[in-house]
Amino acid sequence: MSAQQQVITIDDISADNAPAIYVAGGLGQFFEAVKAEVTGEVPDLTTVKGRARIASLAATVSKSKKAVETPGRDYLKRLKEMPKVVEAELRDFVTKMDNLRDSTRQPLTDWENADQARKDKHVDGIVSMKDMALFGATPPASVVARVIADLEAIEINDGWEEFLAEAAQVKDQTLAKLRTLHAERTQYEAEQAELTRLRLEKEARDKKDNEDRIAREAAEQATREAEVRAQRDRDTEAQRVRDEQAAAEKRENDLKFQAAESERKAEQAKREKVEAEQKAERDRLQGIEDQKRAVEQARLNEKARADAAADEILRQQQERQADVAHKSKILGEAKQALIGMNIGEELAKAIVLKIARGEVPNVTINF
Numbered sequence: 001m002s003a004q005q006q007v008i009t010i011d012d013i014s015a016d017n018a019p020a021i022y023v024a025g026g027l028g029q030f031f032e033a034v035k036a037e038v039t040g041e042v043p044d045l046t047t048v049k050g051r052a053r054i055a056s057l058a059a060t061v062s063k064s065k066k067a068v069e070t071p072g073r074d075y076l077k078r079l080k081e082m083p084k085v086v087e088a089e090l091r092d093f094v095t096k097m098d099n100l101r102d103s104t105r106q107p108l109t110d111w112e113n114a115d116q117a118r119k120d121k122h123v124d125g126i127v128s129m130k131d132m133a134l135f136g137a138t139p140p141a142s143v144v145a146r147v148i149a150d151l152e153a154i155e156i157n158d159g160w161e162e163f164l165a166e167a168a169q170v171k172d173q174t175l176a177k178l179r180t181l182h183a184e185r186t187q188y189e190a191e192q193a194e195l196t197r198l199r200l201e202k203e204a205r206d207k208k209d210n211e212d213r214i215a216r217e218a219a220e221q222a223t224r225e226a227e228v229r230a231q232r233d234r235d236t237e238a239q240r241v242r243d244e245q246a247a248a249e250k251r252e253n254d255l256k257f258q259a260a261e262s263e264r265k266a267e268q269a270k271r272e273k274v275e276a277e278q279k280a281e282r283d284r285l286q287g288i289e290d291q292k293r294a295v296e297q298a299r300l301n302e303k304a305r306a307d308a309a310a311d312e313i314l315r316q317q318q319e320r321q322a323d324v325a326h327k328s329k330i331l332g333e334a335k336q337a338l339i340g341m342n343i344g345e346e347l348a349k350a351i352v353l354k355i356a357r358g359e360v361p362n363v364t365i366n367f
Helices: 007-012 028-039 048-078 083-131 141-152 158-339 345-356
Strands: none
Touching: 007 048, 028 048, 028 083, 048 083, 083 158, 141 158, 158 345
């Protein structure tokens, strides 16, 4: 194994010796050398020096990784025939170096996370004590008293570790605020209670005065209403007497009117009877005349219909006769034409009739 392949000569890697180093498996020796260096000792996490040493070893891994990766990347850019081999080797090397760095630092990372969680717990406790003096709305004194009791129950001891002094200070400050608020709310509620008592006493006096006034006004109203009822009864009696007199006069007048109206209606009924009898006679005579006219009109209508039917029958008969004569003439001419062709009369007649009946394909006679 040559000197340029040792960890102590990583910084000497250059473009000249890159072809001999960046080959399949060529970087494994550097990884093993760095791994041996950082895992060869186990620093004490309980001391600041030990934790610093772990951080230093992790930084050494990162530095060694960069010392090998940077010239390798430069060399990779120049390679054309085997980029995949170099890339795979570098990727494997970088992955193992990253894992080695992470695993090397993991104890420190775990310790830092645990230490931060411990600090966060104390900080949250201190914030919670501060928040106990915060209220969404002005609270009653009883609520403030309960919060004071809850805060006083929180123990300030060595469990707060380095936050002991701050926790004690926050608890005292928050208790002072709460006690001041409790005193203010207690005084305010006592004042409000006194105001409420005075208001209730005034309301009671006002209520009694109002009830006395209502009773007095009710008595006065009852007196006025009694006087009004008495006057109303007198007025009602006077009105009753007037109404009875008016009713008697109305009955007398109604009787006179009814007698006159009965006489008028009798005369009118007599006239209406005569007029009805006269109208009935006129209607009877008019009905007889209308019936005679209807009978005559029906006779005339029937005669006109019969004449029209006879004319239509005659027209159709004449039309059929003319059609028969026309067709006979055409058929006769066709027969004579066939006879002129030395065809016998009976045969010529049979041919013409067969054609006329459509029994000869593609041959017709035009009528």
